Amino acid sequence: MTNTLHISIAAQSDNLGDVEIRRQLIEQFLQRGYHLVVFTGNMPQTYIDAFRLPSGAKVVSNPLAFQASVLRNALLGRASLAYAPGPHVLTDSPKALAKAAAVLGLCAFVRLRGGSLSVIGRSLRGTGRLSIGLERALSAMATSYAMRDTASAPVLGRSADVMPDMAFMRNASVDNSVAGQRDIVALSFRSDRAVNLDGLVSLIEASQARGLKPVFITQVRRDDEVHAELSKILGIDAVLWENRTHSEQEEVIEHYYSRSHAVVSNRLHSLLFGVAHQAFPVALHEENHNKIPTTLKPWVDFDSLVLDDPDFAFLSRTESDRKVLSDSAKAAGTVLGKYISSKVPDHS
Template identity: 30%
Template sequence: MGSGCAGVAPCPCSTAASRRGRGRALSSSTSLMRLSQSTVVPRAADTTADELTLRNPTNGGRMIFISVASQRDNLGDSLLRRPLIAAGQACGTCHVYVGEGAEDWTNLGLRSVDRLYTDRRKWMFALARSAVLRRTTLLLNAGELLPDRRFLVSRALLLPVILASRARGGRLIHAGFGLRDPNAKVPAIARLIASLSDVATWRDEASRSAAGIGTVAPDWAFGEGASPEHVSERHHEQSDRRVLALSLRGDRPPPPAAWLDEVRRVVSEDLDATVVVVVQVRRDGDRNAWLAKELGAELIDWPEEADHAEQERRVRSVYSRATWIGSNRLHAVIMAVTEGAVPLDLVPDQSQKVPRALAVVDLALLPAQGARERVKADQTDVRGALASGRKRLTGLATAISRVSGGKRRRRYRVLHTVSAPDRTTRYARHMAATEDYEVRPVFLSWRNALTRPVDAVHVHWPEHLVPAGSSVRARHDRALAAALIRRIQREKIPVIRTVHNLTPHQETGDRTGAHLREALTALTRAEIHLVPNDPQVSAGSVHLVPHGSYREPYADVVGGSPLPARVLHFGRIEGYKGVPELLAAAAESEVGELRIVGSPSDRDVSREVIRAAEADGRVTYQFGFVPDVDLAREIGEASLCVFPYRELHSSGAILVALSLSRPILVPRTTTTEALQGEVGSQWVRIYESLDGAELDAALRWSHEALSTGSRPDLSDRSWQLIRERHKHVTLSVVGSPANPRS
């Protein structure tokens, strides 16, 4: 297969000319490659590459095998593989398979001691030999995972080598993957290999949820680009001269004339910007040349004589002066963001890969409406996202280095007393997303509760775990809870409890159940409060961990556009949620439509909704479970979401509405006052009494919030922060001196 290098060769970047030329093409950028600079070992004059790598690998004899074969005409593939290689280089000598055309990969940061392969068979043979002879680390290729026949065959060939390597104490790193279609079934072999990995990360929450294992880390490409200082300087130096960078995929149908007209309008009216069209993938050249001609814009093409390093320098030069970026190429958006550009929702993207990856660093494709007025605030968000994203990638590289160099560590298993997530937005999905390099959540079942290893038990809603009543289901659940409590007492397993409600929303009068719940409370060593200033319910330590937002799970769900005067109430329809009061207020108001959506658990309330809809055509409803896609559309079409709860302690529905950038109307409680202080009065309106006049005033207020095109500040509720805080609580109990299992 290989040519030029005859299948295997010393890295071509080892020459002085390459170091002075292409190696410096990106010298102004920061990169995770710096992690590996201290590991470069100069080659002795009388030592061949084969002898060096097999006889004297760096970092204590560790052998690192990495596959980075990818599309040769795509800058994005270089961007995400360069930091992956750097993470491997920090661990030892790297054997890197690049595929054919090694001359195109001179900007990957390879060292003179690294081995470069252009023949996959030779790389596989070297990997298998090393896996049998010594402890070997395999870093799987990052990027998009498409489970086609070629992928399945490739993984099937790798699996025996992986198993042999693990038998010798080898390590497997599965970092930076994203599923092309997270809604499709994930092949069993893909799940198996992810489960065998010592580090398993996905570049978006939808992929992690579909796989059911691993954690989420930003796309490796966020580790590249300008330093935070340079980005900040550019933002402060940018004058009234605004630039919009555009880049289109060439493998999609051409956009219609209506889209071109809308882009022209946005550029002239909303942005008042100059347009530059960029070719980031060589085969996209014709499509982007056409776009530049249609818009009368400057074109940055990809000349035949320009290699990857040269084209990356040309493209980054454009992005460094761009105010905004619009593209359906994921790594075009990420590269522009790493140079300081603000991502805009201008180019249709059916795959939704771009918003999924941006949500991991708390960014989104923002509307062009209001972009010019809020540009400084949006640029501040970009700088914050880059800082946090790079910090997380550094943590990922550190985790890879730690597992490659040390003993295999068993992660702490935390049993959550809720059923396993089903890929909807139930709270269990939040808990599944708390998986970390040190903590793995598992969920309630007889097998997990009674036989499998558990390092901590995390109790949610004790009234659900130990229900009242005499039904078969209630007796079954109490038996399971009693067995679990006996195991906790016998094995001295620490208990964590999340206080979801101050008072249960369902019956808890059963004497046996009350006894079991009291036993759980006595065993609690740490309790998590979702809102500040809650009373303590146990003798355990108290930790404030707010309810996470829903931006990551809803990132790939397309919402609708707000309809004038449409008010929405959604969620489980229960007696304490004040739906009758909302119906009465709507009858006195001028709202165009009151929409009630959710599963009714109170028959009296559901009958009242039906009667109101029959009497007033403005009232509509949809009872039953609502899938995420439909719920996002319902929320998107609302101008205002109302939650008239008679008791409001913590509400996931409220955070769903805010996560999808819809203003909310809520009663005054300590919780809603704290929420308004957190995200601002622009998004949270508090009422003293709900009537028609208040609804009308709230609608006028919501229109002002929606006109800005901004988003509420939910940064303190990002899933990464929630993940870190849950890990802190877990480690505080499993690693405490009071825990004999630590």
């Protein structure tokens, strides 16, 4: 009997990283023969289009209709559920607790009817005692439960599988067999955190001295404003999102990442999009923010750049270093693929 995967893709609609990790997880189920019911909520059409869903997928924007589909297919013994990958903050606000409890009840019904429950690529933060209890119940109920970072299990207060971020699967779909000119240092910064301007000037000058062209790259639309401002102040190019669709912007930034020697960013998926093109990941070091190191460190080496006291050794990395990066990234994708194969029933 063909099984039906139910998954929500409602997320930050201006973030290509959110698209990528959900798209990669969905693809794993499609490869294993699942039908698809996708909850979109109020996501814009260009966001939905970026998922390139198969023609047979059922797209549902109403939450009650989505829940009804889960219950109906569960009664027939053919429902599976997957939590969308990405960060989840455990808070004890009444709204958060009510939502978590309701979804947990839906999960329990699916499991009682023999369906699978996949929680892969989750990242936990927060200290809500009741929310942590509900999350522990979810982990016990799930047929697969894997965090994407090493910081989540301590939040949960118990051991959990740690697997590469879903974006590592992107490496398999990118063709790097024909190496082009690598003349760019891609810069992609969060709009909600200040960047040391003097250190950034030093980075730009050091890059240019090595014949590399620094370029701001917008992968999250809300970062356009800060990139445009910094571009004007520093006199370098910026690849802004502006009025492009999600798919158009993804195609544009892919071109720039394929030409990048390195990607310097405090956004995890800017680094991982670059890694897919064998661009060296350079994470801005930020106190009290451990998302990037706890996600990347188990799988690929990366540079940590402190703009207050910068070290630009990454600008001198060689093609042999790039081969090591590529092999490590591919190995991470293989590890994740094997884990999914061991946990997700095949209905193809």
